[in-house]
Amino acid sequence: WDVGSxxxxxxxxIKDYGVNEVMLLGHSFGGRVIIKMHSRESLPFKVTKVIxxxxxxxxxxxxxxxxxxxxxxxxxxxxxxxxIARKIAPDALENFRKKMGSADYAAASPMMRQVMVKVxxxxxxxxxxxxKCPTLLVWxxxxxxxxxxxxxxxEKLIPDAGLVKLENAGHFDGSKAVAAPLDEAVEHHILLMxxxxxxxxxxxxxxxxxxxxxxxxxxVCPPDYKDIPLKDKRIRAFYRDGLGVIxxxxxxxxxxxxxxxxxxxxxxxDVLSEDVY
Numbered sequence: 358w359d360v361g362s363x364x365x366x367x368x369x370x371i372k373d374y375g376v377n378e379v380m381l382l383g384h385s386f387g388g389r390v391i392i393k394m395h396s397r398e399s400l401p402f403k404v405t406k407v408i409x410x411x412x413x414x415x416x417x418x419x420x421x422x423x424x425x426x427x428x429x430x431x432x433x434x435x436x437x438x439x440x441i442a443r444k445i446a447p448d449a450l451e452n453f454r455k456k457m458g459s460a461d462y463a464a465a466s467p468m469m470r471q472v473m474v475k476v477x478x479x480x481x482x483x484x485x486x487x488x489k490c491p492t493l494l495v496w497x498x499x500x501x502x503x504x505x506x507x508x509x510x511x512e513k514l515i516p517d518a519g520l521v522k523l524e525n526a527g528h529f530d531g532s533k534a535v536a537a538p539l540d541e542a543v544e545h546h547i548l549l550m551x552x553x554x555x556x557x558x559x560x561x562x563x564x565x566x567x568x569x570x571x572x573x574x575x576x577v578c579p580p581d582y583k584d585i586p587l588k589d590k591r592i593r594a595f596y597r598d599g600l601g602v603i604x605x606x607x608x609x610x611x612x613x614x615x616x617x618x619x620x621x622x623x624x625x626x627d628v629l630s631e632d633v634y
């Protein structure tokens with residue numbers, strides 16, 4: 358699939374509901390789909406408002422460092438793809454790809470990697486002026502995946518757009534994500550130490566183990582979470598924040614799956630009323 362394929366999917370999905378007017382909200386890749394949708398000459402519904410949150414779609418500027426890295430990757434891939442290299446070091450090519458690619462790319466399946474290559478190399482900037490409806494841009498000031506400069510450029514190119522900047526916010530509600538195959542990490546604290554963190558930093562992260570069948574959430578609310586003194590309110594905030602952050606992370610990784618809390622953590626949920634979950 359390319360971005361246009363996702364646009365077709367979303368259009369068909371909305372058509373099934375038989376609505377005439379919609380408001381569209383997209384985070385990161387979702388923003389790509391909304392922007393690309395406005396390249397179509399006509400749509401079977403009217404878009405009344407658009408909200409883009411840390412949206413992708415602007416191609417990063419080409420630098421000498423990036424050009425060198427691209428050439429280095431192509432040369433390395435060519436060498437490690439040869440028959441003799443595969444025989445001597447069968448895992449070398451995959452390890453090289455993980456080292457050179459983004460965390461999303463490293464975690465993706467081979468098919469999803471092909472999709473990602475198509476998606477990230479499509480410049481959607483020319484379509485931004487086609488968004489004629491009122492548009493709200495929401496951006497984390499510390500976003501490194503889609504930097505604030507992308508939001509500022511979108512504000513200039515979309516005719517009726519306003520930009521809201523969120524201080525101390527990154528691409529997700531939390532500013533960093535750390536991921537690795539299970540056989541490389543074994544335990545969350547080991548994964549964090551491999552990524553350069555201290556094992557005492559573990560409470561700074563929502564912890565999950567996930568695959569295509571679901572995501573198991575290690576549901577242990579830190580006693581100092583957001584400095585909320587009351588236990589029930591603290592766990593309630595942790596629960597709701599976690600659902601949002603984990604859901605966005607899984608979506609970005611290309612995993613459309615449910616979030617489960619294993620029974621061994623159920624005691625931490627006792628303070629929540631039934632209407633919360």
